[in-house]
Amino acid sequence: IQWETIKEYQEILFQFHEAGIAKISINRPHVHNAFTPLTVKEMIDAMNICRDDERIGVIILTGEGGRAFCSGGDQSVRGHGGYIGTDAVPRLNVLDLQKQIRSIPKPVVAMVAGWAIGGGHVLHVVCDLSIAAENARFGQTGPNVGSFDGGFGASYLARVVGQKKAREIWFLCDQYNAQEALDMGLVNKVVPLEKLEETTVEWCLKMLEKSPLALRMLKSAFNAELDGQAGIQELAGNATLLYYLSDEAKEGKNAFLEKRKPDFSKFPKFP
Numbered sequence: 001i002q003w004e005t006i007k008e009y010q011e012i013l014f015q016f017h018e019a020g021i022a023k024i025s026i027n028r029p030h031v032h033n034a035f036t037p038l039t040v041k042e043m044i045d046a047m048n049i050c051r052d053d054e055r056i057g058v059i060i061l062t063g064e065g066g067r068a069f070c071s072g073g074d075q076s077v078r079g080h081g082g083y084i085g086t087d088a089v090p091r092l093n094v095l096d097l098q099k100q101i102r103s104i105p106k107p108v109v110a111m112v113a114g115w116a117i118g119g120g121h122v123l124h125v126v127c128d129l130s131i132a133a134e135n136a137r138f139g140q141t142g143p144n145v146g147s148f149d150g151g152f153g154a155s156y157l158a159r160v161v162g163q164k165k166a167r168e169i170w171f172l173c174d175q176y177n178a179q180e181a182l183d184m185g186l187v188n189k190v191v192p193l194e195k196l197e198e199t200t201v202e203w204c205l206k207m208l209e210k211s212p213l214a215l216r217m218l219k220s221a222f223n224a225e226l227d228g229q230a231g232i233q234e235l236a237g238n239a240t241l242l243y244y245l246s247d248e249a250k251e252g253k254n255a256f257l258e259k260r261k262p263d264f265s266k267f268p269k270f271p
């Protein structure tokens, strides 16, 4: 599988496949791809590029090295009030990344080899789909290390695996293997490690054959059911997008620019 670099970063790799796939990969394998504020800042930047680049239809989120997807926040830079970067400011900017993964109008696929733990586990949870290698291990650690994610990490996890299982995951901090994750609906598929990228790309190619607007509407519809006003805003924004494509909406704009009264009389009043 051929990847070309889209942009160079310090802590992530950001690559493009000509079929229309972007791959964002945390590149800190020495700490099981734990993230710092910079890692997250770079992922947010890459996601913004994915959103704007019309060549990109699907995004893969992963970690380098085959032994970890992501082990959560880098505990060695965790300070008073958050994770501290070179600017000495404590941040929890991974929460912004989570929202971005959910709201970007293109499917995001987590490609999980090895550890998906703590805040790294939450990152795969908020992706649209998760494909796991047989060596994948899942779990939350917050109550062990003095942390918790009561946002998507709790409520969305509970939507995915159910309330009992979500509470078990957080209250016991056990680790679950790939088969267990599949059984509880936490991942979509389990494959041998050597087939992980191939399978993930196959899934992406299948989605790329589909109507992008239909996928976009579905993603925002799935979100809308759960995300309250922010979810409805997303879905409604897509309705506006579709409306702007119509002659009816264009008549309104054209009439304004031509300083005349709009004539909507010719447009159907559907039953």
Ligand code: 1HA
Pocket (backbone or CB within 6 Å): 030, 031, 032, 034, 071, 072, 073, 074, 075, 076, 092, 094, 095, 115, 117, 118, 119, 120, 141, 142, 145, 147, 148, 149, 150
């Ligand atoms: O909860 C939040 C948030 C909540 C709200 C808002 C924002 C949040 C943002 C983040 C988070 C969190 O992520 S909290 C949870 C943080 N993560 C963890 O507690 C996981 C820590 N790691 C482990 O438990 C284990 O490393 C492991 C189960 C993933 C793997 O164990 P293993 O195979 O025995 O490897 P290990 O030897 O522990 O790790 C290899 C190296 O990676 C070690 O470094 P070395 O001794 O070789 O120098 C290890 O220290 C390092 N490492 C692993 N994970 C982290 C890490 N270093 C820093 N931070 C890590 N997360």
